[in-house]
Amino acid sequence: MPVLDVQHIEKHFGATRVLEDISFSLEQGQALAIIGSSGSGKTTLLRCLNFLETPNQGKILVNGETLFDADDPATQRESEVRKKRLHFGLVFQSFNLFPQYTALENVTLAGELLAKERPDFKQNKRAILEEIRTQGQALLERMGLSDRAGHYPHQLSGGQQQRVAIARALALKPDILCFDEPTSALDPELTGEVLKVIRSLAQQKTTMIIVTHEMAFARDVADQVIFMDGGVIVEQGPARQVIEQPREERTRQFLSRYSQN
């Protein structure tokens, strides 16, 4: 059974159709790259998966459980949406770290707030918070940032901020980690350190969806690639095949524009 099963998602803003009949699935431990030009609907698709947008049509299933069904309002209750979001993690293009918290606090804040809802929180408060802190510290270490735990976001470079954001998303152990153009806001010399981290996550079999403009990275790191254009999936398949031998003319045109630049 796939971890994620997306069925016939549609989204329109007014009369503009942003997503049309989007269907795909993702297996445990696989990385999926979504490529396509700006305005093709890639980001909207990620936002739908993270319940930041509500699709007008379609279903989203995680581990066989229907998290969202456009025809069933019971799946869209605000109180439950909050818990459902936790199946997904999202790393934003613009990092969106909380400026008033240190790197470590950014990683641990949400976990601490969630822990308060545990029935045993009052008795084991100290141990629980200590555990969250230790995990946060370990995550920062995995991101190569153990010496930056006490720094505030404005004291970190863009690449460091984005790695903190990745640690923050991993802290809640999502089933699927989503990246929305994680290197597009970075200077070219800083993209490498972020891509390296994502690459190592792929090697550790983290289930991921990566919206990216880095074609070589998508080819090397992703198992599957989806090419989107005008809100539809034009082509999907194994990464190497889609990027090196695309079947569709539109994919070929898009990729050739990229290699020219």
Added chain:
Amino acid sequence: MLMSVSLTLLEGFVVTLELFLLTLLFALPLGLVLSFGTMSRCAPLRWVVKTVVWIVRGTPLMLQIMVVFYGPGLMFDLPLLPRFTAAVVTFVINYACYFSEIYRGGIQGVPVGQQEAGLVLGMKRGQIFFKVTLLQVIKRIVPPMGNEFITLVKDTALVRVISVYEIIWMGESYIKKGMIWPLFYTAVFYLVANGVLTLLFGWIEKKLNYFK
């Protein structure tokens, strides 16, 4: 002589400070409520609040003081409010409208990505407001609030038009005795109060400087 004038003026200045503090006490929370009104998704409510803010910010405070004090009696034959109460009511409404615009700017100035980051991390809306947004709003509104506080200290002088016995009134009362300098001397009291406010706001700004 200086001593007795100082004490008399101080008596008036206590009234000035009372008006200042009571205005803040009520206008700060009321302004937040109004700012939510101007940002409401409900269009009729939004327009009602925006119209009120337009009227209050668009007319002189001195006129508003007179309307609140004399208006109910002249138009509806109602008993007059006590002078000080009328002054407080007018100032609260007036300043709440200015504060609402400052709050609105502060809240809308926080990037929407902050809220979205909180949402995808499974935070509740209240948690996002108090743990993520609020301090960023406070940081943004401290400089304009400092301006408003200082203006408020000086605006209290306007209640002299309905004969509230604040410091300007006390200073003017010496003119009848042939002394003009006590009126000019009131400036010192305002300067001291605003000096303290300037230091206080500078300190708060510095305290919030640890993040950007």
